[in-house]
Amino acid sequence: MTKAAEIEIASVSKVYGTTTAVHAISLKIPAGSYCCLLGPSGCGKTSTLRMIAGHESVSSGDILLGNKDVTDLPPAARGTAMMFQSYALFPHLDLVDNVAFSLKMKGVDKETRRAKALDMLKLMQLEPYANRRPAQLSGGQQQRVALARALITDPEALLLDEPLSALDPFLKIRMRAELKKLQTALGITFVHVTHSQEEAMALADLIVVMNDGRIEQAAPPRTVFERPATAFVARFMGDHNVISGRVTASTASDTLLSVPSGGDFWAPASDTPEGDLADIAIRTDRVRMGAAAEAGLGFTGTISNVEYRGSSVKLVATGAGIEEFTAILSDTMFFDRPVKVGEAIELSWNREDVIVLGRSH
Numbered sequence: 001m002t003k004a005a006e007i008e009i010a011s012v013s014k015v016y017g018t019t020t021a022v023h024a025i026s027l028k029i030p031a032g033s034y035c036c037l038l039g040p041s042g043c044g045k046t047s048t049l050r051m052i053a054g055h056e057s058v059s060s061g062d063i064l065l066g067n068k069d070v071t072d073l074p075p076a077a078r079g080t081a082m083m084f085q086s087y088a089l090f091p092h093l094d095l096v097d098n099v100a101f102s103l104k105m106k107g108v109d110k111e112t113r114r115a116k117a118l119d120m121l122k123l124m125q126l127e128p129y130a131n132r133r134p135a136q137l138s139g140g141q142q143q144r145v146a147l148a149r150a151l152i153t154d155p156e157a158l159l160l161d162e163p164l165s166a167l168d169p170f171l172k173i174r175m176r177a178e179l180k181k182l183q184t185a186l187g188i189t190f191v192h193v194t195h196s197q198e199e200a201m202a203l204a205d206l207i208v209v210m211n212d213g214r215i216e217q218a219a220p221p222r223t224v225f226e227r228p229a230t231a232f233v234a235r236f237m238g239d240h241n242v243i244s245g246r247v248t249a250s251t252a253s254d255t256l257l258s259v260p261s262g263g264d265f266w267a268p269a270s271d272t273p274e275g276d277l278a279d280i281a282i283r284t285d286r287v288r289m290g291a292a293a294e295a296g297l298g299f300t301g302t303i304s305n306v307e308y309r310g311s312s313v314k315l316v317a318t319g320a321g322i323e324e325f326t327a328i329l330s331d332t333m334f335f336d337r338p339v340k341v342g343e344a345i346e347l348s349w350n351r352e353d354v355i356v357l358g359r360s361h
């Protein structure tokens with residue numbers, strides 16, 4: 001089970017009646033990688049996954065699996081397998097028959113399919129439960145049965161629709177680690193739909209951030225976090241402050257961003273012409289208390305919330321035309337000079353911490 005396929009999505013759209021759920025997206029998912037489709041509810045990630053699986057037709061565009069055009073092939077002929085959010089297990093069948101089901105559909109003889117199902121159950125450490133029915137298992141065990149059932153067809157790519165959403169928080173983190181281990185061991189391509197940025201960061205080699213049927217950014221987790229492409233990505237990934245304003249001056253090296261009825265902020269040179277709207281992001285953990293070293297790298301705000309988090313303290317401030325600006329300070333930094341809600345405070349950051357964001361489509 002080591003054949004992995006690259007997945008290529010070429011200008012794929014999905015239209016349901018009058019709703020365009022996916023707008024001509026293009027994406028290459030490298031063979032053997034762990035890809036997470038990430039975005040808020042309704043952004044088109046499940047539609048995209050279902051089109052890769054063949055459970056949903058493509059309105060326009062092509063889907064290639066390892067250079068083979070699978071756009072018009074039925075799900076079972078594609079080389080993909082899908083694991084559903086609800087696991088979709090048959091309640092009246094024991095685990096062996098649940099796992100062996102797709103082989104039965106393919107006409108594989110009983111002895112061969114039962115032996116293969118037992119192998120898969122062994123891989124998932126479920127052998128002792130082989131004769132149980134799904135209702136006699138825990139949530140985590142049911143999830144492993146669903147994985148075994150998807151993997152029994154030796155797919156080149158495994159497609160997972162919110163695979164962890166039915167689990168409690170503790171199990172979610174444990175199963176997350178198991179999914180990653182499994183993907184590494186099998187070496188096949190995984191495409192995993194989630195709305196949790198934490199899950200995507202923990203698992204993915206490639207994060208595809210979707211918004212309103214379009215791809216905002218497709219990059220490794222560290223790039224998405226450190227260099228979010230758009231204001232949407234910066235806000236959705238969290239841990240970033242976004243300042244939106246208008247470019248009021250620019251030189252070869254600097255841009256001045258003016259917040260409407262607010263402050264002026266420094267940004268590196270960008271292509272945005274004077275007078276146009278622009279966004280910058282500053283990581284919440286790069287903000288400090290104290291005056292800015294240079295103009296445009298800070299502001300005086302009023303504290304609207306203080307949250308103690310153990311090793312850090314989260315401050316939220318308002319000022320300079322910015323409604324909500326968050327600073328995550330180390331506990332020592334905060335307790336050196338504790339501040340309270342309602343107090344005025346100077347917040348600042350360094351030039352190298354200013355990220356210029358692109359515009360969404």
Ligand SMILES: Nc1ncnc2c1ncn2[C@@H]1O[C@H](COP(=O)(O)OP(=O)(O)OP(=O)(O)O)[C@@H](O)[C@H]1O
Pocket residue numbers: 016017019020021039040041042043044045046047048195
């Ligand atoms: N069968 C359908 N008929 C009509 N509209 C649909 C259908 N399936 C999805 N949609 C619409 O297409 C858009 C994208 O839906 P999709 O399920 O792909 O999003 P999603 O990002 O996976 O959301 P969620 O996280 O809530 O599952 C939504 O506006 C949704 O209402």
